[in-house]
Amino acid sequence: MDTAPGGQGPRPTPTPGARQAGFARTPAGIGALVVVALAGVIAVGSIVIGASGSAGGVAAASPSASTAAAAMVSEAPSGSPTAAPSTSPTASPVPDPTPSAAPAPSASPAPSPSGPPSVSSTEGVPAKALQAKLDKIRKKLQIPGTSVAILWDDGRRWLGASGLRDVAAGDPMTTGTAFALASVSKTATAAVVLQLVEEGKLSLEEKVAPLLPAFDMNSKITVRQLLDHTSGLPDFFLNARIDRQLRKAKNAVWTAERTWAYVPDKRPKPGKFWIYSNSNYLLLGELVEAVTGRPLAVEVRERLLDPLGLETAWFQAEEDPLATGTLAYRLVAAPGGVLHPVPVARKSDIMPFRSVVTAAGGAGSLAATAVDAARWMRAFAGGDVLTPAMQREMLADVARTATLKSRIPYGLGIQSLPIAGRYALGHSGRFLGFRNVVRYLPAEGVTIAVLTNQGVKDPTKIAESLLTVVLPPLPGASPSASGSVAP
Numbered sequence: 127m128d129t130a131p132g133g134q135g136p137r138p139t140p141t142p143g144a145r146q147a148g149f150a151r152t153p154a155g156i157g158a159l160v161v162v163a164l165a166g167v168i169a170v171g172s173i174v175i176g177a178s179g180s181a182g183g184v185a186a187a188s189p190s191a192s193t194a195a196a197a198m199v200s201e202a203p204s205g206s207p208t209a210a211p212s213t214s215p216t217a218s219p220v221p222d223p224t225p226s227a228a229p230a231p232s233a234s235p236a237p238s239p240s241g242p243p244s245v246s247s248t249e250g251v252p253a254k255a256l257q258a259k260l261d262k263i264r265k266k267l268q269i270p271g272t273s274v275a276i277l278w279d280d281g282r283r284w285l286g287a288s289g290l291r292d293v294a295a296g297d298p299m300t301t302g303t304a305f306a307l308a309s310v311s312k313t314a315t316a317a318v319v320l321q322l323v324e325e326g327k328l329s330l331e332e333k334v335a336p337l338l339p340a341f342d343m344n345s346k347i348t349v350r351q352l353l354d355h356t357s358g359l360p361d362f363f364l365n366a367r368i369d370r371q372l373r374k375a376k377n378a379v380w381t382a383e384r385t386w387a388y389v390p391d392k393r394p395k396p397g398k399f400w401i402y403s404n405s406n407y408l409l410l411g412e413l414v415e416a417v418t419g420r421p422l423a424v425e426v427r428e429r430l431l432d433p434l435g436l437e438t439a440w441f442q443a444e445e446d447p448l449a450t451g452t453l454a455y456r457l458v459a460a461p462g463g464v465l466h467p468v469p470v471a472r473k474s475d476i477m478p479f480r481s482v483v484t485a486a487g488g489a490g491s492l493a494a495t496a497v498d499a500a501r502w503m504r505a506f507a508g509g510d511v512l513t514p515a516m517q518r519e520m521l522a523d524v525a526r527t528a529t530l531k532s533r534i535p536y537g538l539g540i541q542s543l544p545i546a547g548r549y550a551l552g553h554s555g556r557f558l559g560f561r562n563v564v565r566y567l568p569a570e571g572v573t574i575a576v577l578t579n580q581g582v583k584d585p586t587k588i589a590e591s592l593l594t595v596v597l598p599p600l601p602g603a604s605p606s607a608s609g610s611v612a613p
Contacts, residue, residue, distance in 0.1 A: 248282065248283070248284065249282065250282065251276075251282055251283070251284045251596075252595055252596065253284055253286075255595050256276070256284055256286055256592055256595050256596070257286050257288075259591055259592055259595055260272070260274060260286050260288045260588065260591075260592060261288045263587065263588050263591045264288040264289050264588065267583045267587065267588070268457065268464070268465040268583070269289060269578050269579075269580050269583050269585075269588075270289050270290055270293055270455045270467040270578075270579050270580055271287070271288065271289030271290045271291050271299035271303075271452060271578070271579045272287065272288055272289055272299065272576060272577065272578045272579070272585065272588060273285075273286070273287045273299055273300070273301055273303050273305065273495065273496040273577050274286045274287070274496055274574070274575065274576050274577075274588065274589075274592065275301070275495075275496035275497040275499065275500040275573075275574070275575045276500070276572065276573070276574050276592065276596065277497075277500045277501065277504055277572070277573045277574075278571055278572055279504075279508075279571030279572070280571065283497070284596075285301035285496065285497055286301065287299040287300050287301045287303065291303050291450075291451075291452035291453065291579065292452070292453050292473070293453070293455070293467050293469075294469075299452065299579075301495070301496065301497065302438070302449060302450070302495055303449070303450060303451065303452050303495065304438060304447070304448070304449035304450065304451045304452070304477075304493050304494055304495050305451070305452060305477065305493065305494070305495075305496075305499075305560055305562060305577040305578075305579065306442065306451075306454070306477040306478060306483070306490075306492075306493050306557050306559075306560045307490070307492040307493060307494055307499060307555055307560075307562060307564075307577075308486075308490045308555030308556050308557045308560055308561075308562060309404075309489065309490050309553060309554065309555030309556065310492065310499060310503075310552075310553045310554065310555045310562055310564050311407075311486075311488070311489065311490045311491055311492035311555065312407050312488075312489060312490070312539055312553060312555075313502070313503070313506050313539055313540060313552075313553050314426050314430055314492055314502070314506075315407050315410050315411055315414070315422065315426075315488040315489070315539065316353055316407075316410070316520075316538055316539020316540070317429070317430060317506055317511050317512065317539070318414050318422065318425045318426060318429055318430070319349065319353065319410055319413065319414060319539075320353075320512055320516050320519075320520060320538060320539070321429060321511075321512065322414070322417055322418070323349070323516065324512065324513055324516050327417050327418075328349055328413075328417060329349065330348065330349050330350040330353075330519070330538075331348050331349070331350060332348060332349050333345060333346065333347065333348060334347050334348065334349060334352060334409065334413060335347065337413060337416050337417070338409060338412055338413060338416060340383060341382075341383075341386050341409060341412070343357075343359070343409070344357075344358065344393065344395070344396050346395075346396045346397075347359070347396045348396070349410075349413070350523070350538065351396050351397060351406075352406040352407070352409055352410050352413075353406070353410065353523075353538040353539050354400075354523050354526065354527050354536055354537060354538055354539075355400055355401055355402050355403055355406055355527070355532075355536060356396065356397055356398075356399070356400055356401075356526075356527060356530060357396050357401075357403070357405075357406055358393045358394035358395055358396045358397075358398060358399060358401065359389060359393055359401070359403050359405040359406055359409075360389060360390040360392075360393060360401065360403060360405065361389075361401075361402070361403040361404050361405055362385055362386070362388040362389045362390075362404060362405050362408070362485075363404050363485075363486075365388040365389070365390055367388060368385075368388040368485070371481075372481045372482055372485060373481075375481060376471055376479040376480060376481050376482075377474075377479065377480050377481065378480065378481045378484075379443070379480060379481075379484050380481055380484040380485040381484075382408055382409075382411070382412050382487050384485075385408055385485045385486075385487065386405075386408065389405050397530075398530070399530060400527050400530040400531065400532035400533070400536070402533070402534065402536075404486060404489035404490065405489075406489075407487070407488045407489035407490075408486070408487045408488060408489050409488075410488050411487040411488020411489070412487070412488070414488070421444065422441070422487070422488050423441035423444035423445060423491070426441055426492075427441065427445070430502070430511065434501065434502065434505055434510075436494065436498040436501060436502055437498070438494055438495040438497070438498045439492060439493070439494035439495075439498040439499070439502065440492070440493055440494070441491050441492060442476050442477065442483045442491050442492065442493050443476055443480055443483050443484050443491065444491070446475075447475050447493070449493075449494075449495050451475070451477050451493065452477070452579045453469050453473060453559075453579060454469065454470045454471065454477055454478040454557065454558065454559020454560055454579055454580075454581075455467035455468060455469055455470065455559050455579055455580045456468050456470050456558065456559060456580070456581065456582070457580055457582050457583070467580065469559075470558050470559040471559075477493055477557075477559075477560065478557055478558055478559045478560065482557060482558070490555060490557065495577075496575045496576070496577050497575070499562070499564050499575040499577060500564060500573045500574065500575035501573075502564075503551075503552050503553070503564045503565070503566050503573055503575065504566055504573040506540070507540060507551035507552055507566035507568070507573075508566055508568070508573075519538065520537050520538040520539065520540060521537050521540070521542065521551075522537070523536075523537040523538045524536060524537040524542045539553075540552070540553060541553050541554070543565075545563075545565045545567070545574075545586065545589060545590060545593065546589075546590045546593040546594065546597065547600050548567050548569065548570060548593075548597070548600070549567070549568065549569060550565040550566060550567045550568075551565065551566050551568065552564045552565035552566055554585075554586070556581050557581065558581050559579060559580060559581050560577075560578065560579060560580070560581060561578050561580060561581045561582070561583065561584065561585055562575070562576065562577045562578065562585060563575075563576050563584075563585045563586050563589055564576075565589065570597060572593070572596065572597070574589050574592065574593065576588045576589045576592075
């Protein structure tokens with residue numbers, strides 16, 4: 127039995143039946159693949175995927191356009207630099223480049239719904255202008271449906287929806303519709319791990335291999351390297367072989383061990399490169415269970431979702447849905463530049479479907495409405511979930527990954543990527559049929575979440591367009607100098 131760092135006593139040993147495959151929510155309760163990835167694009171199946179997760183094109187109107195798994199679940203950030211960005215985000219301000227000393231073990235603060243005040247207000251919010259802008263840009267981008275939440279730190283908020291959640295049925299998108307959050311889920315996984323570090327049950331420099339003997343990995347990989355994508359582990363979703371298996375049985379439940387078998391064998395040494403990889407967060411989810419003896423879903427629920435009062439956020443495939451979801455769509459190109467939305471799977475309680483979500487594990491299993499996605503990011507990025515010392519450590523790591531030429535400014539489970547030319551913290555994510563961006567702007571006291579039911583067009587364009595309505599223009603800035611990238 128391992129002993130936790132800091133003299134915190136023995137770690138619980140997980141029992142073989144510890145994973146609860148379907149508990150109901152209760153109130154308490156460097157090969158060729160990698161070389162190409164580093165170069166910026168990966169060609170898998172019928173779509174070219176940027177290291178940012180941006181699709182290189184729209185699926186052709188043919189039966190083969192069902193795409194490969196890399197397209198299906200490429201979850202790297204929306205709004206991040208691609209192989210040919212239209213603008214560069216290099217002017218983004220980042221936190222103090224000097225990493226703080228490792229915080230001494232301390233009790234994690236219980237998250238509270240402090241974020242935006244519980245009493246919301248629409249006073250002074252240009253609701254009509256925002257809705258008009260949202261409708262206009264959604265139609266221009268040919269996105270089937272989107273739901274948006276903008277929250278101000280002073281308690282004001284605006285919720286908007288546009289388009290359809292079920293195109294064939296004509297069901298309108300609503301502000302109460304839930305979406306798969308994809309890689310936005312990584313922030314919750316990171317928060318749990320960082321709380322365990324605060325509690326002395328892990329350390330950022332601790333070697334992971336002894337804690338996860340079922341996973342063959344380099345013995346030098348640390349908790350920090352998993353959190354900030356410097357472990358050298360390639361992304362299992364960029365292995366072309368996984369696609370066929372995921373689509374062959376969409377309702378199948380995948381274990382982490384099965385997913386791990388698709389991590390390519392040729393891997394760079396830890397700490398040498400920054401490679402955005404879902405493999406890191408698959409392992410972090412398993413690490414939480416190894417340390418606590420309880421599944422990640424339980425820890426996320428009891429540490430984060432319930433204390434923050436996020437009533438429409440849940441861990442897919444492990445918990446019952448808490449809101450009505452949307453169908454997921456791929457966009458099929460037709461003559462004349464018209465895009466036709468085609469469902470990626472039949473209607474299901476798990477978005478887009480069970481095999482993909484369970485294969486992702488801690489890398490992308492959460493679902494939520496836009497308002498709860500925004501409330502979560504305001505709490506996490508705004509400092510309501512971690513101690514001040516750990517919050518500084520999380521953000522200071524952006525400078526560390528920058529020394530490895532990270533394509534996206536990335537800390538311990540969080541992106542520091544500008545939006546509308548302003549410093550912002552958050553994350554974005556992408557499954558086949560879903561693409562989202564959630565950002566908190568500390569200086570402006572504004573959080574925005576844009577969730578869409580398609581995986582091609584970048585929702586950052588929607589977010590930036592809406593922010594121009596509610597934020598004053600930057601001195602001397604032009605609309606094209608906002609730090610966004612082409613979809």
